[in-house]
Amino acid sequence: MHPCTQHALDLTRRQFFARGAGSLGAVLGKGALASLLGGVQGQAPGPHFAPKAKRVIYLHMEGAPSQLDLFDHKPGLQARFDEDLPESVRQGQRLTGMTSNQKRFPIAPSKFAFSHYPNRHDGIWVSELMPHLGRLAHELCFVHSMHTEAINHEPALTFFQTGSQQPGRPSFGAWASYGLGSGNRNLPTFVVLITQGFGNMQALSARFWGSGFLPSEHQGCKLRAAGDPVLYLQDPPGVTRADRRRLLDLSAELNAAEARAALDPEIAARVAQQEMAFRMQMAVPDLVDIAGEDPATLALYGDDVGKPGTFASSCLLARRLAERDVRFIQLYMRGWDQHNNLPGELTRQCQAVDQPIAGLLQDLRRRGLLDDTLVLWAGEFGRTVYSQGRLTHDNYGRDHHPRCFTVWLAGGGIQPGISYGRTCDYGYNIVENPVSVHDLHATMLHLLGFDHTRLTWFHQGRDFRLTDVAGRVVRDLLA
DSSP, X not given: OOHHHHHHHHTSHHHHHHHHHHHHHHHHOTTHHHHHHHHHHXXXXXXXXXXXXXXXXXXXXXXXXXXXXXXXXXXXXXXXXXXXXXXXXXXXXXXXXXXXXXXXXXXXOOOSOEEEEOOSSSOEEEETTOHHHHTTGGGEEEEEEEEOSOOSHHHHHHHHHHSSSSTTSOOHHHHHHHHHOOSOTTSOSEXXXXXXXXXXXXXXXXXXXXXXXXXXXXXXXXXXXXXXXXXXXXXXXXXXXXXXXXXXXXXXXXXXXXXXXXXXXXXXXXXXXXXXXXXXXXHHHHHHOOTTSOHHHHHHHOGGGGSTTSHHHHHHHHHHHHTTTOSEEEEEEOOOOOSSOHHHHHHHHHHHHHHHHHHHHHHHHHTTOGGGEEEEEEOSSEEEEEESSOOOSSOOOEEEEOSOEEEEEESTTBOSSEEEOEEOTTSSSEEEOOEEHHHHHHHHHHHTTOOTTTOOEEETTEEEOTXXXXXXXXXXXXX
């Protein structure tokens, strides 16, 4: 390597900290290197301006729930039952391989009744499947005009989680962890909780909460539903906490030698994670112990709140994580991919999530946490107005539909009690105020205090960001 090139490399922030941490560790002694490296890696850019939200709770309904059966009410479709979707509406748009060979595209009106709930404007129609959530319509901001580029689950999930359809980019939670830094040194900055649903299960890859090219300490920590929430939470028999501390100190000394030789920033991340694991041994048991929750609080979340792994249990843990200042809390509910038997499967899914979500919002509100907690409910895309396969009044299925779908947000600087965007009479195309995934990410980062064009990481010769080269802040959604 040319001497000038080597000198420039040595002056980079990463190399500077790696060299400094390695040399100082030898001087400061046992335990000091782990503390120093943890602090270096834990440094965050910090918000660009005053944030409205300190943390995010992201409720992802994996598999894509049907907006037409939940929030995008189209009563006029009842008179069009089993009619072919007009070509003037479909406009030759891309279809999946599951319905591209269908000879007909029969319109399938929702079989579920909708109720009208008051909000700040003309009210909002919500399906009978979500009565608890409907009663909180005054707290919610519905976006009916979401659209995405991907039409199949894997790229659509990857896009919604990372801002790119190609694997390898950091997840939204990892970007938030990197930007905001830790709010609780005893718990991870980014935590993931997963609930198994009742329908068709799509693959759920760990890269959806991965750190990509960001330091690995920013990846999500998945808490398990059964047994210890984190593997190896308990020390082996005969190993005391003092023994564990001495082992970590020895490991830090060995890592110091490696850091001096390799100048690899991942060494710092590894030490920081070891130190976090040591602290989590004390913090996680307290987190998951709900014995101290009063009966009125537990009742908010429903009967399943005491069953580990249920969505109700995850929602309660989300609130407990929020009050402990965990920055990004992601809940996945699997099983929303209803290509057939939609009425039966959707009913079971909604019964599992409706009251727990409403309970979470109410619990956050009464504890003063909702104002600085940004809550998002979303799937990776929507569902078609036409039925996939056989259609009856009581049974139908819906295919993937990226052209338009509904998400909602609450808290954290979001304007409550509004509906934004509008779809056509068939619920197939957006006719007012489209919002892309990049727009949603840019808006949420804005509420966290970041200019989405400036929260970047230099990688492979250029600056990368969550919103890639697109995205705009949707200011009509802001309070």
